[in-house]
Amino acid sequence: MATLTPTRAAAASAPKKATARRDAAATREALVQAAVDEFSRSGFAGARVDEIARVAGVNKQLVYHYFESKQGLYLVALESVYAQIREKEQALSLGALEPVDAMTQLIGFSFDYLAEHPEFIALLADENRNQGQHILASERLKRMHSPFIEMLERTLERGAAQGVFRRDMDAVHLYISIAGISYFFFSNNHTLSAIFGKSLGSKGALVQRRRHVIEFALNALRP
Amino acid sequence: MATLTPTRAAAASAPKKATARRDAAATREALVQAAVDEFSRSGFAGARVDEIARVAGVNKQLVYHYFESKQGLYLVALESVYAQIREKEQALSLGALEPVDAMTQLIGFSFDYLAEHPEFIALLADENRNQGQHILASERLKRMHSPFIEMLERTLERGAAQGVFRRDMDAVHLYISIAGISYFFFSNNHTLSAIFGKSLGSKGALVQRRRHVIEFALNALRP
DNA sequence: GTCTATACAGGGATAGAC
DNA sequence: GTCTATCCCTGTATAGAC
DSSP: OTTHHHHHHHHHHSTTOTTOOOOHHHHHHHHHHHHHHHHHHHHHHHOOHHHHHHHHTSOTHHHHHHHSSHHHHHHHHHHHHHHHHHHHHHHOOOTTOOHHHHHHHHHHHHHHHHHHOHHHHHHHHHHHHTTTHHHHHOHHHHHOOOHHHHHHHHHHHHHHHHTSSOSOOOHHHHHHHHHHHHHHHHHTHHHHHHHHTSOSSSHHHHHHHHHHHHHHHHHHHOO | OTTHHHHHHHHHHSTTOTTOOOOHHHHHHHHHHHHHHHHHHHHHHHOOHHHHHHHHTSOTHHHHHHHSSHHHHHHHHHHHHHHHHHHHHHHOOOTTOOHHHHHHHHHHHHHHHHHHOHHHHHHHHHHHHTTTHHHHHOHHHHHOOOHHHHHHHHHHHHHHHHTSSOSOOOHHHHHHHHHHHHHHHHHTHHHHHHHHTSOSSSHHHHHHHHHHHHHHHHHHHOO
8 A cells, every 4th residue: 555655646746647548538438439330330239348448449347437338338329429410410500591492401411411420320220129228218318309300390481481381291200201211221221222233322322312312302392 | 771761651641641740841930930020129139049949939959950040040031021021012903093093002002011010120220230241142132123113113104194293203212212201210210209209109190100101202203 | 850958159247456 | 547367147059869
């Protein structure tokens, strides 16, 4: 015990030696990042805690130290990807756009976000296969309401008032439809490619799909 | 080798003793059924061969006897659910329906099939998370083209000729969109319910969704 | 064709030193 | 806060009898 003193003194006198890799926040963050990767690649059951620790460059024991269990880490990983999309949604500025232009932005955003975030899709798919048990258990996640739905609602109202959109549209169902036409293309890209015998993963297919999605959804909204 | 003769003779003289529970085909079928259940509930990695054998009411060793490995069984399970939907699709008779009515049938069918077959959705999701590795490895699966897409194409053409549908529609993209607005609702029902704070799994929500889906897709198709 | 028993590896989780 | 070592269960797969 007496041997601790020198160490303590050193720590006290030079508390933030920048070399320190004993950085709790950074370690946590590295683990969450690695977890998102591994869980999205392999699902909850297929994911390996060993692998997550290895990729994060830390000892496996720290997973249990910080997150209690594999499940605990999974929940934080899920919260993390939701937090990220919410942040991007907040940043959407539709400004003074005309309803049709605003709607085009909204549809394009939901397409682009999914295109750029396959890990989000993979985690959602896994969470749903598990009956949404984590999202239901997390008050924090349930409180993370999407600003997207309100933007959609407002745009819809403005457009209806101007006579450019139909009146009888439920915003939640519209949201699900807009998200769905993009989501299904990405989430099932492999099986769709195999069944149709052509690669839907190419850049060309992506561009073509984006155009179709926007046109399809806008058409559906016409009065 | 000589001892085979009596058995052969017996088989020839009484080939179909109905009492037999040593029925290879039935055993196989029970295993595939149980596999579809277990794999859809838990994914490939989470599924337990023990559990599949238990539910099928047979010994675990038979899984390896008939299917070589867990993967082999998974592939057959996947082929099985695809075969089922293809069969139902074949049975769709659009007869002499007007294009709009025929399209309504097609959209309704894709909605209803997904509503009634959550195991199909779950297996597809898992297969896609695994990069479609099984479907790519199976010539049989890749050859299982959907008749749905051709029905869609023909209906689209007829409608365009009559001026009730747009002309510039790609059948594959349209298929993905029609399937997507239904699929996403079911595949992500749990997370959507949690985020919107209302149960989308209820019978009422289902009926409402079905109406929306048909209306949304038909609107999108108007010229 | 079906069963029992078991080999063998892998992985979640914990103990305890530093 | 981080590391090494290890426990112990579970799950795939196989051997071999009947």
